[in-house]
Amino acid sequence: MRVSAKADYAVRAAAELAAAGEGPVKGEKLAEAQDIPLQFLEHILLELKHHGIIRARRGAKGGYWLARPADEVTIADLVRAVEGPIADVQSTPPEAIKYSGNSESLRDVWVAVRASLRSVLEEVTLADLVAHELPPVVEELTSQPDAWHSSTSTKEMVEGR
Amino acid sequence: MRVSAKADYAVRAAAELAAAGEGPVKGEKLAEAQDIPLQFLEHILLELKHHGIIRARRGAKGGYWLARPADEVTIADLVRAVEGPIADVQSTPPEAIKYSGNSESLRDVWVAVRASLRSVLEEVTLADLVAHELPPVVEELTSQPDAWHSSTSTKEMVEGR
DNA sequence: GTGCTCCTGACCAAAAAGGTCAGGAAAGTC
DNA sequence: GACTTTCCTGACCTTTTTGGTCAGGAGCAC
Numbered sequence: 057m058r059v060s061a062k063a064d065y066a067v068r069a070a071a072e073l074a075a076a077g078e079g080p081v082k083g084e085k086l087a088e089a090q091d092i093p094l095q096f097l098e099h100i101l102l103e104l105k106h107h108g109i110i111r112a113r114r115g116a117k118g119g120y121w122l123a124r125p126a127d128e129v130t131i132a133d134l135v136r137a138v139e140g141p142i143a144d145v146q147s148t149p150p151e152a153i154k155y156s157g158n159s160e161s162l163r164d165v166w167v168a169v170r171a172s173l174r175s176v177l178e179e180v181t182l183a184d185l186v187a188h189e190l191p192p193v194v195e196e197l198t199s200q201p202d203a204w205h206s207s208t209s210t211k212e213m214v215e216g217r
Numbered sequence: 218m219r220v221s222a223k224a225d226y227a228v229r230a231a232a233e234l235a236a237a238g239e240g241p242v243k244g245e246k247l248a249e250a251q252d253i254p255l256q257f258l259e260h261i262l263l264e265l266k267h268h269g270i271i272r273a274r275r276g277a278k279g280g281y282w283l284a285r286p287a288d289e290v291t292i293a294d295l296v297r298a299v300e301g302p303i304a305d306v307q308s309t310p311p312e313a314i315k316y317s318g319n320s321e322s323l324r325d326v327w328v329a330v331r332a333s334l335r336s337v338l339e340e341v342t343l344a345d346l347v348a349h350e351l352p353p354v355v356e357e358l359t360s361q362p363d364a365w366h367s368s369t370s371t372k373e374m375v376e377g378r
Numbered sequence: 379g380t381g382c383t384c385c386t387g388a389c390c391a392a393a394a395a396g397g398t399c400a401g402g403a404a405a406g407t408c
Numbered sequence: 409g410a411c412t413t414t415c416c417t418g419a420c421c422t423t424t425t426t427g428g429t430c431a432g433g434a435g436c437a438c
Contacts, residue, residue, distance in 0.1 A: 059307070113405070115412085144220070146220070159232045222428095245383090276381090
């Protein structure tokens with residue numbers, strides 16, 4: 057349940073494109089702006105292009121730009137482009153797994169996990185990101201103080217930390 | 218953003234323990250009940266023991282049992298025990314990451330992602346699982362039909378599938 | 379002491395993560 | 409047309425993670 061460097065980079069680079077607006081932006085500029093290894097970033101941008109999220113042109117005045125308006129590109133789009141399906145269990149979509157007996161309901165739990173991830177990732181757009189105005193669902197989640205610290209694990213509780 | 222086999226196995230084995238109630242259950246029985254490779258499962262159970270989630274005894278009448286009542290063990294406890302922190306970004310807790318300029322708000326998004334995961338994983342207990350009675354938050358998420366199919370990706374939309 | 383069962387570390391193969399390198403192919407400029 | 413710029417692509421690489429197996433030791437019950 058972790059977010060890869062690739063996904064993080066993809067979102068950050070796309071945010072730069074969203075902020076830039078129209079004109080094509082060079083890969084090098086994106087890499088510098090967000091401190092991402094250039095050659096690695098180029099592979100990521102290529103994937104985004106293959107997924108129809110961005111466009112590109114080569115040569116002197118070349119660069120990358122968003123294929124759609126920034127308010128029509130969600131974080132989920134970017135994460136899926138580089139990481140594949142969100143919240144697969146053992147590389148299988150949760151609804152396709154067969155559980156027996158006492159763990160039958162576990163399928164519903166994983167489906168709920170996926171749904172809750174989507175409720176965040178599919179709501180936030182690049183436009184929201186660069187405007188620093190996140191949708192209500194995010195504001196609500198981040199406004200709780202608990203959300204801001206790594207939770208105390210069971211082990212730590214047992215050991216009385 | 219995927220759930221590992223280990224986490225899935227951990228929850229399923231723990232569900233068996235929850236269903237068994239008091240007496241110690243042998244590893245072999247857990248493995249058979251949930252169709253998990255025995256030797257792999259033993260390593261997982263050992264981790265759970267180290268995290269204080271289960272207890273064990275060796276010998277003739279040995280086996281594993283829950284260290285706490287089933288309604289005090291959450292899915293989050295189990296996932297954290299075997300996978301570590303939930304929703305780290307690049308192996309770092311989201312609140313600890315420094316973002317610059319146009320992606321400053323991304324930190325809040327990852328924090329919201331973690332919070333939304335917790336809102337599911339920390340609510341569901343083993344008791345809920347084996348009783349097939351999941352908390353309202355889960356019921357609500359799974360009751361939406363959209364939650365039950367893998368979402369159509371941007372690429373597929375572009376290609377008109 | 380003799381099974382039975384958990385405990386532990388070593389090992390292993392395949393995949394994923396996170397990159398780097400080398401060159402080719404378009405687009406613009408002179 | 410040559411040259412430069414910038415994206416495009418595949419091959420390659422190292423380290424870590426994933427998903428296990430194997431061999432033996434240690435504690436418990438009888």
